Amino acid sequence: MRDQAFTELCWLLEQPDPRLEPDAIWRGDRMDVYRHLREVGALSLSNDLTAGIVCPDCCGPVIEPNANTDDDRGAFPYRGYCPDCGWIRLRPDQARLWLAHSAKIAGWLASALHLTSRSPPDAVVPDVLWRLGEAEYRRRRLTLFFGRHLVPSAAIVRDELDRQVAPGAEVIITSSDPVALTKTVLGDRLTVPLRAVAHLRKAGLVVENLDAYLTGMVPTVNTRETSLRLLHSKRVALIEGLEHKVPPQLHGLLTVLEEFDGDEVHKRHLAERLGIEPEKFRLADIIKRHRLIFEAFAEADQKGHYWLKPEFATLERR
Ligand SMILES: [Zn+2]
Numbered sequence: 001m002r003d004q005a006f007t008e009l010c011w012l013l014e015q016p017d018p019r020l021e022p023d024a025i026w027r028g029d030r031m032d033v034y035r036h037l038r039e040v041g042a043l044s045l046s047n048d049l050t051a052g053i054v055c056p057d058c059c060g061p062v063i064e065p066n067a068n069t070d071d072d073r074g075a076f077p078y079r080g081y082c083p084d085c086g087w088i089r090l091r092p093d094q095a096r097l098w099l100a101h102s103a104k105i106a107g108w109l110a111s112a113l114h115l116t117s118r119s120p121p122d123a124v125v126p127d128v129l130w131r132l133g134e135a136e137y138r139r140r141r142l143t144l145f146f147g148r149h150l151v152p153s154a155a156i157v158r159d160e161l162d163r164q165v166a167p168g169a170e171v172i173i174t175s176s177d178p179v180a181l182t183k184t185v186l187g188d189r190l191t192v193p194l195r196a197v198a199h200l201r202k203a204g205l206v207v208e209n210l211d212a213y214l215t216g217m218v219p220t221v222n223t224r225e226t227s228l229r230l231l232h233s234k235r236v237a238l239i240e241g242l243e244h245k246v247p248p249q250l251h252g253l254l255t256v257l258e259e260f261d262g263d264e265v266h267k268r269h270l271a272e273r274l275g276i277e278p279e280k281f282r283l284a285d286i287i288k289r290h291r292l293i294f295e296a297f298a299e300a301d302q303k304g305h306y307w308l309k310p311e312f313a314t315l316e317r318r
Contacts, residue, residue, distance in 0.1 A: 005036040006200040012100035013148040013175040019097040046099040055082040065095035106130035106146040108205040150176040154184035262313030267304040
């Protein structure tokens with residue numbers, strides 16, 4: 001039930017309007033799931049009236065709640081007219097919409113991560129992004145955020161993140177789909193799926209395994225990344241975070257230099273590997289309009305030696 005409830009909660013958080021009709025709460029096939037979410041406080045009553053509910057007395061027609069003006073209205077501030085039953089008195093929880101409380105999730109995350117200050121987390125993009133606080137992981141100072149429904153707001157969220165923190169210092173825990181996020185401008189930020197690190201308990205959220213997501217992050221999420229990480233998978237070189245397409249011969253050259261892992265390679269060998277006659281090996285022909293890529297990752301001397309710059313060699317020289 002808890003897993004189902006949490007799955008449902010994450011789904012709700014991703015809806016443009018994360019509110020539920022009271023009928024879903026009191027008579028739908030997910031009543032049990034929603035009862036659990038109400039009990040833990042993840043669902044709470046909003047101030048907005050539903051446009052209609054099924055008559056609670058006869059389960060017949062849909063009735064529209066409005067203010068109950070009776071003097072003895074008591075616990076029934078609303079009422080609706082059913083053609084079969086007449087006036088039906090309604091409690092607030094029958095007449096108003098229920099809300100999946102994003103701000104509350106943000107607060108739970110902050111306290112589960114022990115980030116709580118005296119005030120609840122700030123919504124830095126209203127209803128979308130909350131700043132939870134800061135923490136140090138492996139001697140890196142990180143700022144943690146919670147985000148929901150991020151894909152449609154990706155550009156606004158990116159701008160706000162850039163205002164809030166240095167690139168690469170942010171971690172966004174989110175209910176949004178990580179795959180969909182990679183296709184947005186947030187694709188190079190570290191996003192952590194809420195469902196992968198949190199569990200719903202009676203007392204609220206418990207966070208586990210966040211470290212696993214953080215340890216792999218250090219250079220790879222930096223938006224200014226310069227690396228050959230995507231050389232083979234995407235045939236691009238990353239320079240200052242931008243992807244540069246690598247033409248075939250240059251790809252071959254960088255591949256050989258990678259194999260030598262920082263050691264010098266003579267151009268005779270390079271020519272052979274690239275299937276060029278050694279006397280026709282001319283760097284200018286290979287790099288053509290892509291000198292930027294070559295110079296970012298490789299160096300050469302006057303004697304025809306080439307090598308990968310040491311910072312891109314993977315060999316550990318300790
Ligand atoms: Zn009725």
